[in-house]
Each structure stands twice: as C-alpha cells, then as structure tokens.
Amino acid sequence: MYRIIRMNQILKNLSIKLSPLYLIALLIVLGGSVFEIAGAKIEIGSVTVWAILAIFIYLPMWKRNPHLRSDLTKIYTKLFSFSPKKARIYILFFIGLSLIAHLFKHWSFNTHGYDISYVYQALFHPLRGPFFPSDFAPSGTALGEHLLFSLILITPITAFLHSDEFIVLIQHLTVMLGLYYLVFKSFMRNTPQFWAYSAFLFLSFKTLRASLVWNFREDIFIFTGLALFIYCIANRYLLRGLIFAILLLITKESVCLILPFVAIPIVFDRDLEIKHSKLLAITLVALSGIYFIVGYKFLLPHFAAGKMTSPFLVRFGDWGNSPSEVVINLITSPPVWWDAFKRLMAPFNIKYYLALLLPTLIIIGKNKRALLWLFPGIMGILMNAITGYKSQTSMSYHYDLIVLPFIFTSISIALIDYRDIFQKRLVWAMIFAVTLSGRWPGFYINKFMISSEDLSAQRIVNSLDTKLIAGNRMSAQVNHLKKYTPLRKLSLEEIKASELPILITLEEQDSLKIFNQLEHENYKTTLLHKKKQIILLEPKN
16 A cells, blocks of 8 residues: 555656646746757747646646646645745846846857947946947947936946946846836735735746846836836825936937826826826926927937937838938828838737737736726837837847836736735736746856856956957957947958957858958967857057
8 A cells, every 4th residue: 555655656746747837847947958969959948838738738637637726726826825025036036047147148258249339338438539439339429329318327337347247237136126116115015915926927028037138228227217106106206206207218218208108097097196196297298298309309310420320210211311200200191100000010019919918918807097007008019019120029128128117017006906816817817927938047047158268268358458349249348448449330451451459259250251351461360269269360560
C-alpha cells in the first residue's frame, strides 16, 4: 500500500513538472533561451505558445476533474491572494531582472546609436555647443527630435557621472516609482486585497517590460509623470497635479495631444468629488493648446534647423509640410481622413488593439467610470496606430508608456467594485494577460549574457577620451565623449581627411565596407573584440 501511495505521489509530482503550467512558471521567472539542436535554433522563451496549450489542456478538464480544479485554485490563491508584500516582491523582482537584462544588453555591445545616442550625449554634455547636443541627430541636438526639456532635472547628475549604467538605473527606478503610485497610492489605496493581483497583471503587459529592456527615453518620465498626476487627482491634490501636468507637457511634444482628453474623466467622474473640476479641465486644455502652438509651430522647427527630421513630420509628411498644416488637413481633408482610416485598420494595428485592450476590457466590462479613465489611453493608442509605423505598435519599444497609466488606472477603478480576485472576469483577464505576455526579462539575460571578452572591450572603449569617428552600433558606446562623428555622416574622403581614430564593428555592412577601403591605408588596426569583430583604426601619423 505504501509503495502504491508513494508511486502515485511521484507520478503526481512528475505530471506537475511536465505540465505547461510548470514550464510557464519557469519561463516567467527564468526566461528561457534559444537552443541549438542539430544545427537548428529553437527558442523556448515566449510564454504565449505554452499558455495557449495550457488553456486547451485544462479547460475541458475543469468541470470534470475536481482535484484539478482544487489544485489550480490553490496556485491562483497563493499567487494573488491578499498580500501587500507579494505585490512589492513582484515589482522589485521583475524590475530588477529587467535592469540586469538591460545592462547585459549594453555591455555585450547589442545596443545601437539609433537607440540611445540621441538622449545619452545630451544628458552627459547638455551645455556643449547647441543645447542638449547630439552628434547622432541630423540637426545636432536632441531637441530637433523631441522637446524633452524636463530631462534637465537629471542633467546635474548625469553630466557629472557620464555613466550609461546610471541612466539605466534611473530608467528602472523611475518606472518602479510610477508602478508604486499606481498600485498602492492612487485609486486602489484602500483595496490592498487587489495589490498583488494588479501588480502582476500590470507587469504582464509586454510593452511595459519591453520599454525597460529597450533604452532610456523621455517617455519613461511621461509614464511616471502621468502616474503621479493621476495620484494627485485621485487624492484631490490639485495644485500638485497641475505642476505635474506642466512638467509632462515639457517632457515631450506628444503629451499636449493626449492631456486635453484627461479633462473628460476629471469633469464627468463624479466619484472624484473635485470642487473645481471644470476649471482644472479648462486649464489642462488651455495649457495643452498653448504648448501645441508653441512647440509645433516654433520650437520643433527651430531646433530641427529646417531639416524636417522631427518624428512628427517623418510620420505625417504626406499630410502636410508643417505640424499645423498636418493638423488642419486631418480635420478638413477627406483624402487625409481616408488615409488615416486605412492606417488605423491595418492588420498589425488590429493585433495591437487586442493585445493592449483585451485583458483591460474583460475587467472593466460596463464600468462607466473605468471607461472614462480609459478614454485618454485609447486616444494614445490611436495616436500610435495612425502613424502607420509597425515599430510604434509592436509593443517592443517605449511608445506605449504614454498609454499604460490610463489602462492601469481604468483597471484599478474597475477592481474596486469586485468582491475578490476569484471573480470569473478577473481570472480570465489574468489568463489572457499572461497568454499575451510573450518573453519575460530572464530571456534577455540569457540572450545577452556577457563574457570576459565583452567586459575587456568595454573597459577599453570607456577609456577612450579623444575625438573619433564611430559606426552606428559603436556610437552607443561613446556618448561619454564630448564630441564624436557618426560614420554615416561622412564620405570616404572626409574620413581620410579627418585623420581621426575610427571605432567600428565589422558585423555592420557600412562599417565593413569602410574597413575594406581603409585596410591598406596608413592606419593601425587594433582588434578589441574577436567574436563581435570590434576594431579600432588609428592613423599612424
């Protein structure tokens, strides 16, 4: 009898460890990896496939098997039951993993000049040459790309340290602060029974985690600025809320397109009980309108130096030659309406809407108050979709950070009306959120695992203190320099005439082409990284 009981226990434990649920848990915590089997690369990293498999396995058995029902309920209870400590652990653990993944990505030379050089150099040398200089930007300043004035707040420290790692740390701490206020201090401040559930649900949004493994952008400040603004509104700290609104406006020019829509929940959410709600709403609309005119008509053209490089004109150049002309045509021109509609209904955008809104809409249902607070987020989603850029709706970058605070707030408001976490809608929302969550931070730790060769090359690159020419990928590593020239801006003759050192990786085609042309010229070649083919070319004279 003992042997039979023991064998049953072993089989039960084995079935758990071989089940999709166990694998999903491992992928969420450890991340998975890419494995090479018989010359073929196989990825076991995304939760999505295994979550779908788990749904097909367990759903038919749910009603017929009470033991399975009991086991799954215990797991769900253990993960999301009342525990403020659990919520903090989830946030600290996954933000911590993202921090490690991001640092590994940078130290292993997998970042790119297009990713970080626009912002990092401006933060390290804010007063060199043009204000907020960026040698990588066509206009020579980061302000020619975005009006990121609020980053001035951290420049006293970044300009002193010149540390890429410090900026990555600021990025993660800032998002952690935003999550803290959204989960613990805003609309859910009096419902701690939902803190663990909401913290994990918010972290399940692929686009939030991707923005952390992706590189620092001013949108990080938008996320936390909106979280603090919502916290002030929820607690009726109106003056502080107005200050955060002003800071948000000067963080990025796109904020003035979203902030007016926040006036709608402020006016119509009667549970807020704000005495001067209409005055606050009018003030937000007025400030946004003023900044729209000043920012798009004067500031962006001034800093872009007439190069038409601002992302707004790059995305909407077909609709007009200036921001104001684009807006007028969008309001008055039927051909522009039709083009906008086609962009919004593109298949990749439909997928984007579902991924962001499906778990949210399951939770909020017909909750009118939650729908009011979701409305500004929907405007942000449409703003991303109307660009027609797949990258902007891929949920792999920073573009949704302006949307997420409103999605999370609408979920928070809806949760207040639920009795407990066992309501069917909440269970299904969590299932879909996890199913859509894709890769978790541990995957990127494994993908970008650093080697001693990486660290050795990093030390050499960080020690460079002279003006040089850098390839696109290597530009991401030299923002501590006061001045460097991106390789893409120069012809072969200009490179030779400059007599400057050249830092490149031969994994890039344009860099390889230049290397082949200079190989027999008067340059000393130093191989810094054999595997990644990172080379420093120095004139012999």
